[in-house]
Every structure is written in structure tokens, then in C-alpha cells.
Amino acid sequence: MTLFATALSLLTSLVSALVASRRAVRVLHMWQMDSYLVGRYVSWMFRKPMERYVDLVSIGVAALCWAAPWPGGHFFWIGYNLWLLLRRETTQAKKPLDYTPRARRTLWTARVLLVLCAFVPAPAIPWALLLLHLAPWAVLLANLLLKPVHARINRGFVRAAAGKLARLDIPVIGVAGSYGKTSTKYFLDVFLAQKYRTLKSPGNYNTLLGITRVVNEMLTPEHQVFIAEMGAYKRGEVREIAELVRPRIGVITSIGPEHFERFLTMDNIEQTNYELIAALPPDGLAVFNGDNEHCRKLAASTRHTRVALCSVSNPRGDADIWAEDPVQSRQGLRFTIATRHGGRVAVSTPILGSHNVLNILAAARIALEMGVPLESIAAGAARLQPAPHRLEVKQGAGGTTIIDDSYNSNPIGAAEALEVLRQFTGGRRILITPGMIELGVLHEEKNEELGVHAARCADLVILVGPEQTRPVARGLRKAGFPEANLTIVKDLAEATAMFPRLLRPGDVLLFENDLPDLYAEK
Structure with a gap:
């Protein structure tokens, strides 16, 4: 050649x-x-x-x-x-x-x-x-x-974070659960900030390396309390975070089939979240959602540390803290916080979604444990703001209202978001969603249920991704939703391109979930 x-x-x-x-x-x-x-x-x-x-x-x-x-x-x-x-x-x-x-x-x-x-x-x-x-x-x-290079570097970061936490020796509060972790973390931060200088893990920093980075780069000697969100895709991942931060208080907000595709069984989901509780000391406090059957099961098996249940209305009479007479409106939530020791305070908050009553109660129970009085908790509740992209209400163009619940979606959260949409009257209620993902064998069932529920709450539905949303469309049709009011588009860009000719003043748009590029349909 x-x-x-x-x-x-x-x-x-x-x-x-x-x-x-x-x-x-x-x-x-x-x-x-x-x-x-x-x-x-x-x-x-x-x-x-x-x-x-x-x-x-x-x-x-x-x-x-x-x-x-x-x-x-x-x-x-x-x-x-x-x-x-x-x-x-x-x-x-x-x-x-x-x-x-x-x-x-x-x-x-x-x-x-x-x-x-x-x-x-x-x-x-x-x-x-x-x-x-x-x-x-x-x-x-x-x-x-x-x-090997990545492993060595990561071990160095984890060792540095562990050393820093040992030197500072401040109370750490762990937040785990299938749903509601980030919102509960935000609420707790507001309640505790009235008495302490707090640091919460920002955004979705909820992995071992994410928490390690927060500790190494953000935690300072001025902070008095650290709130660490703990997420996981498999068993052992919450335990790794708990071993690093050594929490004194832990809360499991809710347990359900989120990431079921990865966990495969509800028992795996339960045990993974319980890894936080297992790491608590004898004088610690484990806070559970008392209205969630999976959380109650875990609470009943907890013997090594103190246990507190949160509940709406306390139907079983065993809650430490509960809500009385909860009311949801377009303006937010109103209810009375009651405690086992006779404390009571009326709460009014701009937070939407009845599921957030339990998240607020969990944050309030921890705040009480940390010495924040009920009156201060009520004052803090009035100032609460939703975590980004979690039932955030915004003013859209042309006199429309946007309910941004696009961070992610799960069966419980999606149902609550639809009920929030139902509260808005006077204009057309429009749902834009790609459905829910990572549900594994539950994908068809749960997305079809989403469609059935949406038929009762929305006037117009725009489904993003023909293949991904097929079970949602099936649920809509099963519930008798008018075919003329259903639109299926390839991607979110195509959906938003419709808005100038579709929207009218007074319309309310619920963005329920926004899938990452990993799930984009071509």
C-alpha cells in the first residue's frame, strides 16, 4: 500500500x-x-x-x-x-x-x-x-x-466529610421516604430556622456523594443543625448515607411504589427507607407517617429508639401529632395541629396538596423535639413556600395560571395534584403530562389509574409521548373522557407550541411530571 x-x-x-x-x-x-x-x-x-x-x-x-x-x-x-x-x-x-x-x-x-x-x-x-x-x-x-480512580477519589471525599461532621458534632436530621422528602425537608428548615442556624441539603442532593459534597463544601462551624435528605435506588444506599452523617432524628415521610422498576418489591422499598431508622441512637427519635400502612408496619417493629406517629384526624388514637379539620382551597391548607400532650394551634399555609398536611406534621413534630414552640411552628407555616417544581402556582402569559408539579411524579403525588387542579374553577383545567415512569410491572395499572382520575379533574388533557402515555390515554377513554379534548404530542416542545392558539384567559395548566432526555421518544 x-x-x-x-x-x-x-x-x-x-x-x-x-x-x-x-x-x-x-x-x-x-x-x-x-x-x-x-x-x-x-x-x-x-x-x-x-x-x-x-x-x-x-x-x-x-x-x-x-x-x-x-x-x-x-x-x-x-x-x-x-x-x-x-x-x-x-x-x-x-x-x-x-x-x-x-x-x-x-x-x-x-x-x-x-x-x-x-x-x-x-x-x-x-x-x-x-x-x-x-x-x-x-x-x-x-x-x-x-x-479504581473514581473509587479512591470518592473514598477521600467521604473520609473528609466524616471527619468534618465529627469535629462539628451538630445534630443531624435524616429525611427518607418514597415521596415527600424534599417538601418535608424544606418545611423543617423553615420551622427550625426560627431557633437555629440550619443547613439543608439543597435541591435533590440526596445520594452519598451528594451529601458528602454538601458537608465538604457548605457545612460551616456556624451551622447548628444539618438536615440531610436520603434517596436510594437500591438497598444499602440509605445506610451508607446514615453511616456517614449519623443522624439523631429520622423521618420516613411515606412509602409507595416509586422506583418500583428498580426495587422490584415493596419489602425492598420498606427496608431501604428503614435503614435511616436503624441508624438512630437509643435516645433518638423516629418519626413515621401514621396514615401509611407501610410506615405503620415499620414503626411497629421499631424498638431501639423512640417512635412518633403523625396522622390526619388520628383515627386510631395513637398519633403523637395530628391535624384536625383540614381544609384545602386554592389559597392553600388550613387545619389545627394537635399533640398528645394537649397542645393545639391553628395553622394556615399557602402550601397546596392535602398530602402536604402530613409533611407539615412530620416537620412540626421534629421541630417540637428540637424545642421550637407550637406558636412559632404556626408562624413558620404561614411563610412556607413549595419546593421548586412541586405544586408551585405561577402566573402564566395571557391571564393563565400554571401549577408546576413537574419535578417528578408518583401515584400519590399525581392524584393530589389533580385534586388541586380540580379546586380551580372559572376557566378550563388543562393537564399536561408524560405519565409516570420507573413503576416496573405496575406501569400500566398506575398510569391507567392516572388517566381515570384525570378524566374527573381536567377539561383538556395533553399527553406527551405517544408510547409512554398509552395507558394514561386508555384510562381517560375508559372513564368516558371526550376524545376531542385529548391531544397526544411527541414532546413538550410540541405541546407548548400549541399554547398561543389553545389558551384563553382564566385557563389553569397543571404540568404533572417532566421526563428527562433519557426517556424522550423520537
Whole structure:
């Protein structure tokens, strides 16, 4: 082979390696959104390989180039790849790739691997075509090669956080549960801030490394209380966080089938959340949702620490704190907090959703434990604001009202959000939703129930994602919802493009869930 032919073959492979390097960014983005879990990413990729992995256009172009006379086919392939490199993405990510140190290490290692592959002696066009499809595997291999490095770095971060917590020695409150963790954390922070300088884990920082980062970067000697939200996708993850922060008080807000696809059984969900309670000391306090059967089961088995139940109306008479005469309106919630020791105070809060009564009660019980009087709790309740994208009411354009419940969705929260929508009268009530995800074998059942419920609460429904929302549509039709009032669109951008011609002054829009790009339908 002449020097020119060798150089042309190498260039043919290199441009494909560069295109694959660009595609590696999207691959890494998808993987990052699923917490770098190898099995889930591979499963996602092969569920729809023709959309997410296999590039049919490039296969066709490669076939033409392979059949074309040399060197014309090589030059055409190089030109085609340069076009792939220079073209702009038409779809914008809802949440872009977070270029954390781990992401940068993984991305650049994958790119080096792809460039090295370009030097493999092989037929240029077929090998270049294969290179175009190697981005997912290069990223996975890069992660495998870097796994010892990541583990060593992460252990260092965790040790630093543990040392800092030991030095500061302040009370830590853990918040776990399937639903309501973030809202309860926000409410508790407001109640305690009237007496203490508090730090709560921000946003959805609820993993071991997320809490580690909060401790290392945000916790200072001025803080007197640390509130740590604890999330999990499998057994053992809450225990890891609890072992790090060593909580004195823990609350399980609610237990239900969220992430059922990952946990597979309700027992796994129960035991994972109970890992917080198991870590409490004998003089600690475990607060449970007394109206949730799974929480009551866990509370009944708790012997090593004190237990407190929260309840609406206290029908069993065993609650430490309960709500009397709860009323929900467009303006928020009103009820009376009553305690086992005879305390009573009227509460009025702008928070929407009757499920938030229990979240407020849980936060109030912990605040009482920390010495905050009932009167201060009532004053704090009047100032509560919803956690971002959790039943936030906003004024939209053209005299419309937006109920933003887009952070995520679960059967309990979605039902409550629909009841909030029902409260708004005077205009059309419009639901925009992609349905609920990660319910595993419960996906069809729970999404169909969502559709049945929506038929009673909404006047118009816009479903986002034809395949994902098929059971929701089935539930709507089952409940007799008018077909003319149901619209199914490909993505949220298509839904919002309808608004200028669809919306009228007085309309109320409920955005229930907003799926990440990982679940986008093409």
C-alpha cells in the first residue's frame, strides 16, 4: 500500500473517531442522568437500538462509499463525516451534561480510546463505520478503566466529610421516604430556622456523594443543625448515607411504589427507607407517617429508639401529632395541629396538596423535639413556600395560571395534584403530562389509574409521548373522557407550541411530571 493510500485510510478512520468522540458526549449525558448505572444504560440503549444506537443513514452512506471507485469513496466518506461534525444539534437538552471532574475524566478517556482505535489496521470504510458506533462502548470501557480512580477519589471525599461532621458534632436530621422528602425537608428548615442556624441539603442532593459534597463544601462551624435528605435506588444506599452523617432524628415521610422498576418489591422499598431508622441512637427519635400502612408496619417493629406517629384526624388514637379539620382551597391548607400532650394551634399555609398536611406534621413534630414552640411552628407555616417544581402556582402569559408539579411524579403525588387542579374553577383545567415512569410491572395499572382520575379533574388533557402515555390515554377513554379534548404530542416542545392558539384567559395548566432526555421518544 502506498503512503498516500495509508494516509487516506488513516484519515478516513480518524474523522469517524472524531464523530464518535462527539457522540460520546450524548452517551455520557444519558448515562449521567441514570447515575452511571451500567446495567440501566445498556438496557436503555437496546430497548430501541434503531433510535438510540444504530445509525442507519451512516450504514447506507458507508455502503455507497465501499462500492464507489477508490479513492472517491474515501473522500466522500471524509466529507460526510465532516458534515456530521459541523452540523448543529436540532434538539436541545432539558438539562445539559454536567461536566463534573468524573464526567471530564470519563469523556477524555473515551475520546483517547476512540482515536487509538482509528490506528487499527483494517479495511478503511467498514472499520470507520464501526468506529461511528463505538461511542457507547468507549464510554463504558473508559468508566471500567477509571473505576479504581473514581473509587479512591470518592473514598477521600467521604473520609473528609466524616471527619468534618465529627469535629462539628451538630445534630443531624435524616429525611427518607418514597415521596415527600424534599417538601418535608424544606418545611423543617423553615420551622427550625426560627431557633437555629440550619443547613439543608439543597435541591435533590440526596445520594452519598451528594451529601458528602454538601458537608465538604457548605457545612460551616456556624451551622447548628444539618438536615440531610436520603434517596436510594437500591438497598444499602440509605445506610451508607446514615453511616456517614449519623443522624439523631429520622423521618420516613411515606412509602409507595416509586422506583418500583428498580426495587422490584415493596419489602425492598420498606427496608431501604428503614435503614435511616436503624441508624438512630437509643435516645433518638423516629418519626413515621401514621396514615401509611407501610410506615405503620415499620414503626411497629421499631424498638431501639423512640417512635412518633403523625396522622390526619388520628383515627386510631395513637398519633403523637395530628391535624384536625383540614381544609384545602386554592389559597392553600388550613387545619389545627394537635399533640398528645394537649397542645393545639391553628395553622394556615399557602402550601397546596392535602398530602402536604402530613409533611407539615412530620416537620412540626421534629421541630417540637428540637424545642421550637407550637406558636412559632404556626408562624413558620404561614411563610412556607413549595419546593421548586412541586405544586408551585405561577402566573402564566395571557391571564393563565400554571401549577408546576413537574419535578417528578408518583401515584400519590399525581392524584393530589389533580385534586388541586380540580379546586380551580372559572376557566378550563388543562393537564399536561408524560405519565409516570420507573413503576416496573405496575406501569400500566398506575398510569391507567392516572388517566381515570384525570378524566374527573381536567377539561383538556395533553399527553406527551405517544408510547409512554398509552395507558394514561386508555384510562381517560375508559372513564368516558371526550376524545376531542385529548391531544397526544411527541414532546413538550410540541405541546407548548400549541399554547398561543389553545389558551384563553382564566385557563389553569397543571404540568404533572417532566421526563428527562433519557426517556424522550423520537
